[in-house]
Amino acid sequence: MKPIRVCSAALLALLVSLTVAACGSSDSSSEAPAKVGAVPTEQSLTGKTGGKLTVIASSDVDYIDPGAAYYQFTFMVTYATQRPLYSFGPDDAIDAVPDLATQAPDVSSDGKTVTVKIKPDVKFSPPVNRAATSADVKYAVERAFLPTVGNGYAGAYFGDIIGVQEFQDGKAKEISGIDTPDDTTIVFNLSRGSGGVVAGALALPISAPVPQEYAAKFDAKNPSTYGMNQVATGPYMIEADADGAVTGYEPGKKIDLVRNPNWDSATDYRKAYLDTINVEEGNEDTTVASRQILSGTAQVNGDFGPPPPVLKQVVGSTPDQLALTPSGGLRYVALNTTMAPFDNLDVRKAVLAVFDREAMRATRGGPLLGPIANHFIPPEMGGFDEAGGLTGTGVDFLKYPKGNLALAKEYMKKGGFPSGLYTGTEDLLMVGTSGGVAQKSAEVAAAQLEKLGFKPKLRLVTQDAMYTKFCSVPKAKVIICPNVGWLKDFADPQTILDPTFNGQNIVDVNNSNWPQLNVEAINSAMDKAALVVGADARNQAWADIDRQVTAQAPAVPWIWDDTANIRSVDVVGVINKFNGNWDLSFTSLK
Amino acid sequence: MIRYILRRLLWVVFLLFAVSLITFVIFYLLPSADPAALRAGRQPNPALVESIRHQLGLDQPWYVQYGRYMKNLVFHFDFGFSYQNGVPVRQLIFSRLPASISLAAGAAVLWLVVGIGVGVIAAVRPRTKLDRASMGLALVGISAPVYWLGLVALYLFSADIGLIPILPGANSYVPLSEDPAAWFTSLIMPWCVLAVSFAAFYSRLLRGNLTEVLSEDYIRTARAKGLSERRVVFRHGLRSAITPIVTIFGLDLGILLGGAILTETVFNIPGIGRLSYASIVRSDLPVIQGTVLLGAFFIVFANLLVDIFYAFLDPRVRYQ
Numbered sequence: 044m045k046p047i048r049v050c051s052a053a054l055l056a057l058l059v060s061l062t063v064a065a066c067g068s069s070d071s072s073s074e075a076p077a078k079v080g081a082v083p084t085e086q087s088l089t090g091k092t093g094g095k096l097t098v099i100a101s102s103d104v105d106y107i108d109p110g111a112a113y114y115q116f117t118f119m120v121t122y123a124t125q126r127p128l129y130s131f132g133p134d135d136a137i138d139a140v141p142d143l144a145t146q147a148p149d150v151s152s153d154g155k156t157v158t159v160k161i162k163p164d165v166k167f168s169p170p171v172n173r174a175a176t177s178a179d180v181k182y183a184v185e186r187a188f189l190p191t192v193g194n195g196y197a198g199a200y201f202g203d204i205i206g207v208q209e210f211q212d213g214k215a216k217e218i219s220g221i222d223t224p225d226d227t228t229i230v231f232n233l234s235r236g237s238g239g240v241v242a243g244a245l246a247l248p249i250s251a252p253v254p255q256e257y258a259a260k261f262d263a264k265n266p267s268t269y270g271m272n273q274v275a276t277g278p279y280m281i282e283a284d285a286d287g288a289v290t291g292y293e294p295g296k297k298i299d300l301v302r303n304p305n306w307d308s309a310t311d312y313r314k315a316y317l318d319t320i321n322v323e324e325g326n327e328d329t330t331v332a333s334r335q336i337l338s339g340t341a342q343v344n345g346d347f348g349p350p351p352p353v354l355k356q357v358v359g360s361t362p363d364q365l366a367l368t369p370s371g372g373l374r375y376v377a378l379n380t381t382m383a384p385f386d387n388l389d390v391r392k393a394v395l396a397v398f399d400r401e402a403m404r405a406t407r408g409g410p411l412l413g414p415i416a417n418h419f420i421p422p423e424m425g426g427f428d429e430a431g432g433l434t435g436t437g438v439d440f441l442k443y444p445k446g447n448l449a450l451a452k453e454y455m456k457k458g459g460f461p462s463g464l465y466t467g468t469e470d471l472l473m474v475g476t477s478g479g480v481a482q483k484s485a486e487v488a489a490a491q492l493e494k495l496g497f498k499p500k501l502r503l504v505t506q507d508a509m510y511t512k513f514c515s516v517p518k519a520k521v522i523i524c525p526n527v528g529w530l531k532d533f534a535d536p537q538t539i540l541d542p543t544f545n546g547q548n549i550v551d552v553n554n555s556n557w558p559q560l561n562v563e564a565i566n567s568a569m570d571k572a573a574l575v576v577g578a579d580a581r582n583q584a585w586a587d588i589d590r591q592v593t594a595q596a597p598a599v600p601w602i603w604d605d606t607a608n609i610r611s612v613d614v615v616g617v618i619n620k621f622n623g624n625w626d627l628s629f630t631s632l633k
Numbered sequence: 634m635i636r637y638i639l640r641r642l643l644w645v646v647f648l649l650f651a652v653s654l655i656t657f658v659i660f661y662l663l664p665s666a667d668p669a670a671l672r673a674g675r676q677p678n679p680a681l682v683e684s685i686r687h688q689l690g691l692d693q694p695w696y697v698q699y700g701r702y703m704k705n706l707v708f709h710f711d712f713g714f715s716y717q718n719g720v721p722v723r724q725l726i727f728s729r730l731p732a733s734i735s736l737a738a739g740a741a742v743l744w745l746v747v748g749i750g751v752g753v754i755a756a757v758r759p760r761t762k763l764d765r766a767s768m769g770l771a772l773v774g775i776s777a778p779v780y781w782l783g784l785v786a787l788y789l790f791s792a793d794i795g796l797i798p799i800l801p802g803a804n805s806y807v808p809l810s811e812d813p814a815a816w817f818t819s820l821i822m823p824w825c826v827l828a829v830s831f832a833a834f835y836s837r838l839l840r841g842n843l844t845e846v847l848s849e850d851y852i853r854t855a856r857a858k859g860l861s862e863r864r865v866v867f868r869h870g871l872r873s874a875i876t877p878i879v880t881i882f883g884l885d886l887g888i889l890l891g892g893a894i895l896t897e898t899v900f901n902i903p904g905i906g907r908l909s910y911a912s913i914v915r916s917d918l919p920v921i922q923g924t925v926l927l928g929a930f931f932i933v934f935a936n937l938l939v940d941i942f943y944a945f946l947d948p949r950v951r952y953q
Contacts, residue, residue, distance in 0.1 A: 113674050
């Protein structure tokens with residue numbers, strides 16, 4: 044689970060999959076996402092084996108340590124170098140395939156036990172050079188809970204493992220709820236029946252094995268230096284010296300991947316056509332970088348999408364060099380449900396009704412960049428269709444993409460404002476991201492609110508400050524957050540709805556429930572849905588919750604982003620639909 | 634002279650302390666991001682955030698943090714670790730310093746040669762077409778923002794996206810130690826772009842100074858003694874007129890050694906400037922501190938060198 048990070052001139056940073064900038068804006072009212080570049084998958088491969096690919100990036104990975112990695116761009120590297128228990132083939136964003144594991148996880152009927160069998164012959168890269176065992180997976184999960192590693196999702200998905208709290212408190216040296224009866228079996232014992240989501244989360248890099256005898260000394264440092272001394276199990280490794288010290292990574296400059304000499308293709312579904320992959324970071328001007336890719340050779344984009352002029356040009360002239368993929372995320376304008384005037388449900392509905400979401404989408408590029416969101420589970424996610432698909436859940440206040448002032452006024456009247464307009468005189472603190480597309484979106488959002496007489500006081504700060512000092516800090520008392528969004532971690536709808544709308548997840552720091560929605564019926568439904576086992580049942584349960592959340596109008600959902608990726612003409616690019624980015628293990632050169 | 638230098642060195646130390654303190658205070662006063670929250674990822678356990686805050690020492694009062702930082706810096710030359718990626722700041726800075734030095738030094742040579750050359754020519758040929766044309770171009774050079782100029786240069790001359798593809802473009806920097814020839818060619822365009830505004834400014838400044846000096850009595854005396862015009866201009870006129878240039882040059886070079894943010898960004902040169910920019914955006918205080926201190930060091934040290942050089946350049950300073 045992670046918030047969408049918006050591309051400012053700087054960061055960008057890290058906005059990866061959802062960083063698709065605006066492209067002009069002739070909006071149509073079409074609800075279906077426009078598809079220009081075909082999404083290449085494994086089946087379309089025609090490339091050769093060998094060669095060097097250059098990945099052009101604007102900024103750095105979030106963490107080079109696979110135990111802390113949490114962004115699409117980082118995953119792009121991590122899934123080429125590490126083998127978690129499960130991972131996603133290029134053409135399936137929903138169902139993970141066994142990677143280090145031999146078969147699908149065995150979740151007990153009560154959801155309290157997850158058992159995984161692993162392959163016996165997957166070896167670590169030098170200098171470890173031995174086969175990975177279940178104990179290595181156990182250590183990988185344990186180290187994710189170390190503050191020196193700082194994994195951002197371990198607690199959310201693996202916090203139910205018995206013994207985690209004692210381990211975190213320093214009362215136990217290992218997590219007692221993870222059993223390794225033999226070298227090829229690992230069992231996760233849970234305090235409640237959340238095995239369904241734990242099984243799904245095993246496709247994240249946290250489950251990639253880490254050899255304790257080698258890594259512990261690095262993890263003992265503050266912060267852990269394992270990332271700069273990591274070993275690989277995937278087809279590639281970050282270039283390193285004989286002792287394992289990484290030489291191919293210079294923060295903000297480059298990541299050089301070379302073949303892992305201990306990788307055995309017979310144990311892996313990855314193809315690994317390329318010999319070397321060079322990630323070149325620091326290309327802040329994404330227009331220049333995009334043009335370099337399009338006119339160059341053997342290059343693909345990394346953590347940015349082509350900006351508006353380039354995107355327009357590609358669509359018109361070389362659409363084959365463009366791939367658009369649903370990102371599995373959405374953007375919305377969060378309304379603080381704990382503070383006036385948005386503690387009034389009818390006022391919130393009025394805001395949703397008046398919002399011109401097409402104008403919002405136009406700030407990012409219009410229909411090309413994805414359909415207008417009508418609820419919160421995005422396309423290509425379990426529960427999307429069950430929650431109403433592209434059409435929506437049926438609520439009238441999200442029926443009009445361009446907004447409906449008359450309907451909004453009706454809701455305002457119901458909310459206690461007889462004129463249909465807000466009569467309060469106070470300024471409403473609105474904190475957005477400065478610069479670029481995000482700022483445009485914030486300004487358009489402010490204009491929508493003014494239609495009903497609200498007086499938003501828009502304060503623009505850097506994206507990190509927007510999250511960590513304002514919108515994610517409830518005591519900052521921000522009333523409107525126009526630049527927030529959420530991206531799946533994997534295709535389970537819980538990863539979209541639970542962190543963002545469960546009242547029990549409201550915390551003082553790094554709060555992701557930006558509207559601070561705290562409705563007992565929804566919280567309790569989420570508690571129950573979290574324990575449901577089986578994909579279909581889970582999808583239905585979370586789709587029902589999506590409808591409940593939407594009915595509460597805690598935020599204005601306005602786009603289900605598509606990710607735009609570009610490549611040079613001689614690159615046989617393969618998109619990994621799960622990650623919304625080029626799959627380095629399947630991409631090749633002509 | 635030695636006492637003077639020692640006194641100035643003490644001032645350097647004091648200034649660096651002051652700069653470090655101000656940077657620290659600014660970081661706490663401005664609404665920058667929360668490093669612990671950033672380090673903890675997007676959906677961390679609150680206890681984890683607090684644990685990281687404690688481990689980074691961010692739960693201490695700012696003056697305690699500052700004291701610890703300065704202690705490590707003074708006694709161990711340790712700038713701390715980047716909050717963002719856990720890499721020692723010293724390592725980050727020293728890995729990027731060569732690129733910034735390469736950029737600044739090459740551009741400095743270029744702008745000195747061009748700036749002084751054009752300034753002298755314009756001064757000895759006042760109110761001619763050559764003078765007016767060169768000063769007009771200089772005005773354009775001063776007015777053109779480096780970022781814009783860099784992009785124009787890329788779209789015109791870079792080998793990958795340029796209309797006249799003759800020079801390596803963005804993202805082509807190669808360290809001198811790896812390939813001297815590639816290093817040189819990769820920096821031609823950045824050097825030119827960075828040098829334009831400096832050369833323009835220096836030429837205008839020198840032209841004004843030199844024109845004024847050439848009308849002094851002692852110049853007339855020199856001419857009356859029968860010295861050649863070249864000797865009059867370069868030996869007597871330029872030596873006097875160039876002293877303000879030396880002052881500015883010292884400061885400019887010091888600033889650029891601390892990072893030419895815009896040029897490094899446009900051409901993706903992995904120098905100190907880009908590191909500073911990225912660290913500011915990510916609220917990475919140890920890196921911000923390190924780069925600011927480095928920049929301050931270069932500036933005050935360059936200033937010191939300039940003052941010492943003055944004594945040799947201008948006898949009046951020595952006598953005082």
